[in-house]
Amino acid sequence: MKKIVINGGKRISGKISISGAKNSVVALIPATILANDIVTLEGVPDISDVTSLVEIMEIMGAKIERNLQEGKLVIDTRSVVSRPLPYGKINSLRASYYFNGALLGRFGKATVGLPGGCDLGPRPIDLHIKAFEALGAEFSYLEDAMHLEQKLNHLHGTTIYMDMVSVGATINTMLAASRAEGITIIENAAREPEIIDVATLLNNMGAKVRGAGTDVIRITGTGEMHGARHTVIPDRIEAGTYLALAAAMGDGVIVENVIYEHLESFIAKLEEMGVHMTIREDSIEVHKSENLKAVNIKTVPYPGFATDLQQPITPLLLKAEGRGWIMDTIYEKRINHVPELARMGADISILDDRIIYESPNSLVGSCVKATDLRAGAALVLAGVIANGKTEISNIEFILRGYDHIIEKLTSVGVDIKLIEA
Numbered sequence: 001m002k003k004i005v006i007n008g009g010k011r012i013s014g015k016i017s018i019s020g021a022k023n024s025v026v027a028l029i030p031a032t033i034l035a036n037d038i039v040t041l042e043g044v045p046d047i048s049d050v051t052s053l054v055e056i057m058e059i060m061g062a063k064i065e066r067n068l069q070e071g072k073l074v075i076d077t078r079s080v081v082s083r084p085l086p087y088g089k090i091n092s093l094r095a096s097y098y099f100n101g102a103l104l105g106r107f108g109k110a111t112v113g114l115p116g117g118c119d120l121g122p123r124p125i126d127l128h129i130k131a132f133e134a135l136g137a138e139f140s141y142l143e144d145a146m147h148l149e150q151k152l153n154h155l156h157g158t159t160i161y162m163d164m165v166s167v168g169a170t171i172n173t174m175l176a177a178s179r180a181e182g183i184t185i186i187e188n189a190a191r192e193p194e195i196i197d198v199a200t201l202l203n204n205m206g207a208k209v210r211g212a213g214t215d216v217i218r219i220t221g222t223g224e225m226h227g228a229r230h231t232v233i234p235d236r237i238e239a240g241t242y243l244a245l246a247a248a249m250g251d252g253v254i255v256e257n258v259i260y261e262h263l264e265s266f267i268a269k270l271e272e273m274g275v276h277m278t279i280r281e282d283s284i285e286v287h288k289s290e291n292l293k294a295v296n297i298k299t300v301p302y303p304g305f306a307t308d309l310q311q312p313i314t315p316l317l318l319k320a321e322g323r324g325w326i327m328d329t330i331y332e333k334r335i336n337h338v339p340e341l342a343r344m345g346a347d348i349s350i351l352d353d354r355i356i357y358e359s360p361n362s363l364v365g366s367c368v369k370a371t372d373l374r375a376g377a378a379l380v381l382a383g384v385i386a387n388g389k390t391e392i393s394n395i396e397f398i399l400r401g402y403d404h405i406i407e408k409l410t411s412v413g414v415d416i417k418l419i420e421a
């Protein structure tokens with residue numbers, strides 16, 4: 001079992017470069033199945049979710065050259081077959097549900113086990129299934145796995161209204177609809193940058209996806225798709241995590257390879273707190289910031305404040321002055337970081353549908369447990385801020401989504417190491 005050990009309380013400075021977006025690449029990899037050809041992905045983060053997806057793709061018959069040091073995957077999906085994938089790695093990550101859309105689109109059938117991923121409370125997939133059914137697939141359970149099969153000899157385009165704004169259901173529908181006959185219109189689509197990234201790859205592979213990034217997406221299905229080369233967008237959640245850390249402990253930190261527009265609501269919150277930043281074309285410099293103010297945060301779909309960033313920003317809030325609350329309207333049970341931060345001395349608790357906190361807090365190094373990916377990120381930040389030694393267990397969650405986190409933090413002066421416990 002691995003642990004992260006941090007000797008906290010030291011100021012940091014320097015540069016951190018952001019890797020490709022986890023929540024994009026986990027959809028881009030399954031999307032390559034639609035090509036029946038060779039797709040090269042660049043800017044791929046070296047994270048365990050990518051390793052898991054590569055393993056699943058190889059089980060399905062894909063030939064993959066991987067050089068994650070250089071952020072590159074060359075994926076040949078010509079020998080992929082739609083074999084049942086009920087168990088194993090499939091159940092360990094949420095994004096495995098994208099195999100449903102990709103396999104259904106290319107082969108007209110898919111048998112894929114139930115998705116896993118972080119425990120954020122219930123994570124239903126009814127909208128995905130409803131969309132596949134609307135496109136002409138029949139849904140059933142086969143050996144504990146989801147089985148989808150087209151009723152006719154092809155899927156057909158249709159208009160789908162999403163009851164809720166869902167990133168996963170929007171992307172899955174785009175995948176299946178890319179190979180359907182006719183036009184599919186997704187209404188009330190999610191607008192996240194990751195959706196645009198997936199649409200860009202699909203279009204480069206020969207699909208016709210229009211309107212990604214707005215709440216109406218129009219997909220004209222195509223019988224054939226082909227190989228392409230694509231660079232993954234920068235990870236706005238990784239960027240937000242390091243910006244929050246820089247605001248809390250930095251004496252001048254530059255976060256590089258960021259798209260500012262993807263982070264506008266987050267930056268607006270940092271500004272409201274009193275954080276000083278210089279925004280450049282593809283980097284953000286966080287200056288030494290003092291006398292920060294407590295703020296309230298409500299997570300909503302993009303372009304609002306991202307659910308994935310409410311946990312990583314919490315340690316920064318604990319350094320501010322005043323009282324505040326956080327309300328996660330996407331995943332209201334995304335609160336696992338709260339008891340661990342309280343264990344480190346934070347005045348933080350849950351009241352009804354909110355996390356409430358009173359600051360400033362003097363955090364003290366402690367033994368804590370990462371219960372999910374972004375809770376883990378929050379504990380790393382808390383460990384850097386806290387005085388003394390923090391030991392974080394269950395770090396496999398953190399490695400699902402943060403590329404070279406130890407190396408990146410060491411480079412700005414954090415005393416952090418990974419140990420075998």
Ligand SMILES: CC(=O)N[C@H]1[C@@H](OP(=O)(O)OP(=O)(O)OC[C@H]2O[C@@H](n3ccc(=O)[nH]c3=O)[C@H](O)[C@@H]2O)O[C@H](CO)[C@@H](O)[C@@H]1O
Binds near residue numbers: 127
């Ligand atoms: C809108 C939103 O902020 N989505 C976030 C969500 O995406 P993720 O893809 O996990 O979740 P969705 O965007 O699909 O779901 C948004 C909401 O819709 C509900 N839902 C979803 C699908 C479905 O079939 N039925 C249903 O009820 C979910 O329970 C959730 O409350 O978590 C990801 C990982 O943490 C983030 O990167 C996404 O930005």
Ligand SMILES: C=C(OP(=O)(O)O)C(=O)O
Binds near residue numbers: 095116117120401
């Ligand atoms: C919770 C997350 O990941 P997943 O949806 O893959 O579990 C996340 O990226 O914050």
